[in-house]
Amino acid sequence: MTLHIETPALLFSATSLILLAYTNRFLTIAQIVRSLKKHYDEVHTKSILLQIKNLNLRLSLIRYMQLFGVLCLFLSVFAMLSLFLEQQTMGIYLFGASLLTLLISLGISFWEISISVTALRLHLSDLMEAEEEK
Structure with a gap:
């Protein structure tokens, strides 16, 4: 089996866009946490505390998503370097590992999205219950 140096290079554009999306999600959630924390300092309610706990879990997941995404890029670079140095077998294994880390990152992303949904x-059900009470 032969792997060309261009193949691992294909992951760069896709992984870079994924990392950008992860960063945007992180920044948005961080802003919401800051806002909820400020609100919680004023009004100590359990629902706000639960929301912050949920968002904290999501921030942790996003950190792991980013970690595996960056690891995917590193492994792709090492695969390209191996192929450049004509180490075909090592390049294939490194490329396979980079695909695996990308898959892990995407799996964690799916988990984080599921938590978000x-x-x-829950927020929508609260609105529906309030609407039905009117």
Whole structure:
């Protein structure tokens, strides 16, 4: 089996865009946490504390998403370097490892999105209950 140096290079554009999306999610959630923390300091409610706890979990997941995404880029670079140095077998294994880390990153991303959707559904159910009471 032969792997060309261009193949690992293909991961760069995709992984870079994914990392940008992860960073945007992180910044948005961080802003929401700051806002909720300020609100919690004024009004100590359990629901705000639960929201902050949920967002803290999501921030941790995003950190791991970013970690595995960056690891994917590193492994891709090492795969390209191995192929450049005509170490075909090493390049193939490194490229496979980079694909695996990308897959892990995407899996964690799916988990984080699932948590987000569940939280949003809870908010919507509260609105629906308030609407039904009117």
